[in-house]
Amino acid sequence: MIRQLTTLSLVALIAGCASQKAESPKPTSAFDSSRNPEWLSPDLYPNGAVPAKEPVVRYGRYTLVSTEPGSSQRDLMAQIIDVTIPSGMSPSIRDAMLYVVDRSGYTLCSPSTPHVDILYTRPLPAAQYKLGPMTLRNTLQVLAGPAWQVKVDEVNRQVCFVLRPGYQLPDPVASSAQLYAAKSPTTLPPAPPSADKASAVVVTAVPSASAITAVTPTDVQGSSATTQTLSPVVSAKDGPTIPKAVPSAAPSSSAAPVTSLASSSAEASKKAAPAVTTAPQQSPIPKPAPVPAKPLPEIWTASTGSTLRQSVEAWAQKANWTLLWEPEDLDYPIAAPLRFEGSFEEAIKQVFPLYDKAPRSFVVDGSAAQRLIHIAERKKK
The missing domain is CATH 3.55.50 (Phage tail protein beta-alpha-beta fold)
Structure with a gap:
């Protein structure tokens, strides 16, 4: 009896569970429009976006790095x-x-x-x-x-x-004139003495040499001679000077007066030799010749991050030189930017001595005629 009751109770329990599972719930709508929307809480932006303190990023186990930009970056x-x-x-x-x-x-x-x-x-x-x-x-x-x-x-x-205020720039015109005067001084000829300063040009008419002196020599025995002498020609201020005849008749027993007269007339002709005398005018100071612009020197640079060999190879290619770099493993990084001015040879002469105290230094050789440069390692003694 007890077994039958137990079996019946189990069957009734299973049937009750089955009936409950068969009942399906009532369908509900996807969105309940009857409820009002709610504000999301907690609100992160009550006053808008406020910049907070920059976070600190952990790099490694014991290193903390700030993400704020440095002063040199700002x-x-x-x-x-x-x-x-x-x-x-x-x-x-x-x-x-x-x-x-x-x-x-x-x-x-x-x-x-x-x-x-x-x-x-x-x-x-x-x-x-x-x-x-x-x-x-x-x-x-x-x-x-x-x-x-x-x-x-x-x-x-x-x-x-x-x-800045209070400082004055040099006058380019005055400085160039002073520079030219210091290099090539100009010496002006002295002005001729003249009583009349208003007249700049003095013109003197001079007769021919034959008209200056006419002498009739006396005979050897001292007979009288008539000598006609023209007055010496003197520079005129206001026009041509007309020679005036001065007749003189003097007995002479010798040829001495004739000789002195002839010599005085010759001296007068020498003094009146220039036909036109023009006072030299002051010549204008020549302008300084333009100085040709000097060619700009070539610039050879080596940037940080490159190596010595890369920089020298670029220089050699730019200058049309052939580079022979013998030690393949001998090279140094450029830690700071380098800059040289001048020719390719001058740049080479300046860059390699910087490595003379390095553990492995260089020996530089070459030929300018062949445009060839040879780099080798300096052997230690």
Whole structure:
């Protein structure tokens, strides 16, 4: 009996579960429009987007790095400059400035800008061959000096220089005239003495030599002779001078008076030799000849990130030289930008001595006639 009751109860329980499963729930709509929308909580932007403190990023196990931009990235003029100009160079102020602004994002204004070329062409003082560490803003002001004010155009990222109030530019006309007078002084001929300063030209009419003196020589025995002598011709101020005949009859027993008269007439003719005497006029000072522009020197640069061999190979290709680099494994990276002016040979003579104290130095040889350069390793003794 007990087994039958247990079996019947189990069958009734299974049937009740089956009937409950058969009942399906009532279908509901996908969106209940009867409920009002609710504000999302918590609200992240009650006052709009507010910049928070920049997060710190973990790099490695013990390193935390801030994601805020550095001061030199926000203000490019705050870049730190640490430059050493090679002592073998003789740069100008513009060369040093180009060296400083290289890869800084700024450029210099053109030398054709009025008056800036006066600053650019000055030689770099020896005290400024070592610049830094200091900011780019201070470096440019140190190179310009107290007479020039640095003017930065942030739109074009261009740097120029303006003369400060109280300083005066040299007169280009006066300076060029003084330079020409110092190189080629002009000596003017002295003005002839004249009683009448108003007359600039004096014209003198001179008769022919035959009309100056007419002498009738006496006989050897001292007979009387008649001598007709013209007065000496003197320079006239207001027109031609007409010679006046002065007759003179003097007995003479010898030829001495005739000789003295002839000599005096000859001296008079010598004094009246120039037919037209013109006072020399002051010649205008010639203008200084234009100085031919000097050819710009070639520039040889080596940028940071390249190697010594790559830079020299590029120089040799630019100068049409053949480069033989013997040690394949001998090369050095360029840690700081290099810049040289002059010919290709001058650049080679300046760059390789920088590595004389390196663990492995160089021996440079070549032929200018063949345009060949040979690089080898210096053997240690």
